[in-house]
Amino acid sequence: MTRERVVRGLGVLVVALIAMGALWSPAFLTGASGWGDWQWFHHMWEAGRVAYVRWGELPLWNPHHCGGVPLWGNPQAQVYSPTYLIFALPFGTNLGHKLFVLFHAVVGFASMYTFARREVSLTRIASLLAAIAWCASGFFAWHGAGGHATFLAFYYAPALLLAWRAAERDLRWCGVVAAWMVLIVLEGGHYPFPYFVLLLAFDALVRAFALPRLVPRLAAVAALSGALTGLLGAARFLPILFALRANPHPVPDPDWLSPSEILEMLTARTHDYRFAGHGWVWPEYGAYVGWAIVVLSALGLAAAFASITASRTSARSRATMLWLVLGLVLFFLFTQGSATPHHPWPLLQELPFYRSIHVPSRFRVLLIFFMALLAGVALDRIAQAIASLPVRADVRALSWAIPWTLVLAITIDLYVINVGIIDRWNEEPVGVRAPVDHHLVRGRSYLDEYANYPSENVGTIECYDPVPWPRSTRLWLGEGPQARIVPEEAGRVIAWGRTSLTVWADIELDEPALVVFNQNHADDWTSAQGQVISDDVRLAVDVQQPRGRMRVEARYFPRDLPYTVGLSLTGAIACVVLALAPWRRRRARQAGAPTV
Incomplete structure (x- = not known):
């Protein structure tokens, strides 16, 4: 890697930190904890901290919730993730969770910019627009503000795709793909993981169709990445599988959205907390990107169609444009949910694992991903059209002034709307209560206090856990012998x-x-x-x-722990061996592809 590329990469990270730091600044302007489901994830982080710090034990069991339930098989548990260890243990749950959010946003922004530059061949300004439109969208604002901490892994989408595409050129990157997928599971990504499986399958199928010469390589990448992911992630996949098999929780969801409702989700600057005609509250649908991004993505869609049909378009560019068009269509249909029996969503829910996920409107995160990239395509086409006009040089300068003005206006609009949504960090700080003798509490406001139960060393019979664990009705409340x-x-x-x-x-x-x-x-x-x-x-x-x-x-002590951890260690060794493999690196034929 050249010094110039290192400097450019650091520059992208600095811009990402500034942009995402500004977006998530409300979280850092107060010492309060998060609103909504943040209290649930604060609770689990605190249960992990208490186990690690107070008792010197692995957080395998949570005695502070539901009368005591496993953490080891909980699909939402984040307490085994390296990102948890980095942010929770040294900084505490309150600040650590905020740094956790910022970390994901910065990774998402930097990798989206890089993906737009390298894989879609956008200019710097268009790549910047794509990164802002996606990372500062209403999807991340609503879910981040509401405490869906496991959804933060959606920010990893472009980084995962970059590794996946790199593996086509060098199979050693399959280990990186596996590491990203396992990190997502370690962070409790029970939604990002299956969504990303679909995204990678879609990517492979479209590229195999558009570039048949890649079929053998894509098959090898899929097989090797899948095997390494399964092996490396065994310590999470198997306990979660065992827990869900013993305590199944299928959630069929017939919700559906019309095209006009999806447009409303993308453009509504304010909205009632309820969404008339739907079973979920507005935060499950809010996805504000604004009319400018909607119009630009439509123009980008038209430009992509034109590129696909143009005779002088290179095979690689045609494949990229086809990927953008089909991606927009596919994830629009997924976001519609059960609009018809033949839509992707009801068909998807016929698959075993996907029966446990619901709320199809959550697919809007990938819809916005493709919209943001298409908006970048449109911005570049607008700049090229202005530059090609037979006018004076000073007028031609509009080819860069107009795109920069558009990006600035869109950024201000996104921040005005979505920073207001994010500004909900207003609950009691967690992790500061003095511990008492352990008992199950009575007469407390459960949702207002349960994030603090682990640090206080008390428990509750009430439950907010998505897994229907077996629970006794004969536990006793109050202080006294346990x-x-x-x-x-x-x-x-x-x-x-x-x-x-x-x-x-x-x-x-x-x-x-x-x-x-x-x-x-x-x-x-x-x-x-x-x-x-x-x-x-x-x-x-x-x-x-x-x-x-x-x-x-x-x-x-979970009986599966020794062999599942052993399998994961074997997977880690396999990834290291693969990374050190001496075979010759295969470089892609990407003539003219830009760097960062």
Whole structure:
């Protein structure tokens, strides 16, 4: 890599940091925590911090929610991700989550700009427009403001596509593709991951159709990237699969949108919180990019059609324009949802994994992705048309003045609307309450306080978890012993306590009895003092030692952890071996393709 490219890359990162820092600045102007679902993700981050920092344990179990449920198999858990470890542990949940948001936005902006330059051959100003239109759109504003932390991984789309395209030229990049896909799963990307599987499949099919010579290479990239992703991500894929198979949660969603409603989503500057005729609230539909981007993307669509049919268009350019056109059409149809039985969405929900995802309007993130790139195509065509006019040189200067003016106006418009949406960081700071003896609380406002339960060392029987874990209806609330002897006359509890992964009680028994702990039972709890059983879904240890004082302890350790982690380590070694492979690098024939 030349020094010039390094400098350009750093310049792009600086611009991305400034642009996205300005967009997400409301989060940093206050010490408050986030609104809406942020409290749920704050809660899980705090549960992880407590496990790591207070107890020195892996966050495999969450004793602070639903009466105690697994974290290991939770598809939304982010506590095993390297980005969590980087931002949560040193900075705390409050600031760490804000830095987590900014990191994703910067990666999204920089990689979108780079993708537009390298893969779509846009000019710098058009690439800048594409990056701003996508990263500052209403999709990210609404979902980022509302706390859909796992949706932040959608910002990785252009970076993933860059790695995927690079793998066509050099198979070593398949390891990078796998790393991106596994990072998405580690960040709880239960929506981004299946969406990106569709995006990569679409990319491969269109490029195979437009450039038949790439078919063998694309097949190799898909096979190798898929195998490495499955192996590297085994420590998340398999526990999640086991959890969802044991606790299925299919969510059929017949929602559908008309073209006029999608246009409303893209252009409405304000809207009621409800969306008439639909079961979800407006944040699930809001996608403001403004009329200027809508018009430019339509012009870009026309320009792309013209390029596809032009006889002098190169095969690579024709493939790129075809990709843009079909991408816009496909993800528009996905965003429409169940408009007809033959739309992509109802067909997709026939597939096993995709039955667990819902709200088809979330596909608007990829619709806006293609709209932003097509808007960049239109901007370049406008500049070229002005430059080709037979006018004086000073008038021809409009070929750069008009595009820059348009980009500035669009940026101001996007920021005026979407920064106002983002400005919702107004809840109590998390992670600052002093810990007390663990118990299940009563008489509190659940949604206002549960983000602080892990740091306070308390729990709740209430649930906000998307997985329908088995839960006991016989747990007891309030302070006091968190273990009981059944039958009561068989002995007494002297002391008790817990960490994130263990529960214990010092007891004195006169006869065999059950020691019942005040939390839910799960299969992977074990005890050296007796058999662990379910007492009406409560965790219980069947102690057969007839008399005397003893400590009964139970510990949670997923039985799949050793081999799933072993498979992931094997995948990591395979990626390293692939990266160090000595075979000759295959370079793409990209004559005239711009750099960053």
